[in-house]
Amino acid sequence: MNEFLLGAAAFIVAMVAVGLVRILRGPADADRMMSAQLIGSGGVAALLLIAGATAAPATIDVALVLALLAAFASVVFVLSAPAWMSGRETPGG
Amino acid sequence: MGDAFTVVAVSAGAFFFLAGTVGLLRFPDALSRLHALTKADNLGLGLITLGLLPRADDWLGVLKLVLIWLLVQLAGAIVAQLIARELRRGGP
Secondary structure: OHHHHHHHHHHHHHHHHHHOHHHHHOOOHHHHHHHHHHHHHHHHHHHHHHHHHOOOOOHHHHHHHHHHHHHHHHHHHHHOOOOOOOOOOOOOO | OHHHHHHHHHHHHHHHHHHHHHHHHHOOOHHHHHHHHHHHHHHHHHHHHHHHHHHOOOHHHHHHHHHHHHHHHHHHHHHHHHHHHHHHOOOO
């Protein structure tokens, strides 16, 4: 069971690494942000699996911190766009 | 019995991560890529958390898992909406 969970964690990390290609290719910045979001949730999933597999249950707390940071990173990305694009103003002032 | 449930749920979650990554790489349009990403986020992490719940040590562990899942769900939903709005306006 532990080997299975660790194998699943490795698989998810491999998927996230493959998803990094979108950062290279993505025509829009939003595509790159999507890849970062995948890193966030994939990282949380891998950390949860590792916490379930090993005898280090504190890894769950690391997953919680990563989830918080990923959420903040995405919000910062959107807010850094021009104000009218992120909805804070209407186009044209 | 619980082991079989964990194996099935974690395998399904890993499959959704695979599908979401393939969609993120192969879909032609940014909005459809966002759709694939949200499936990996929600279903992938949700199924993995569901599979890990029977293995939690005590009720505090269960609560932590559920809270992490809820947080990622909420953040993922908000982020998906924000990114979609930017894409629809022809953003960066």
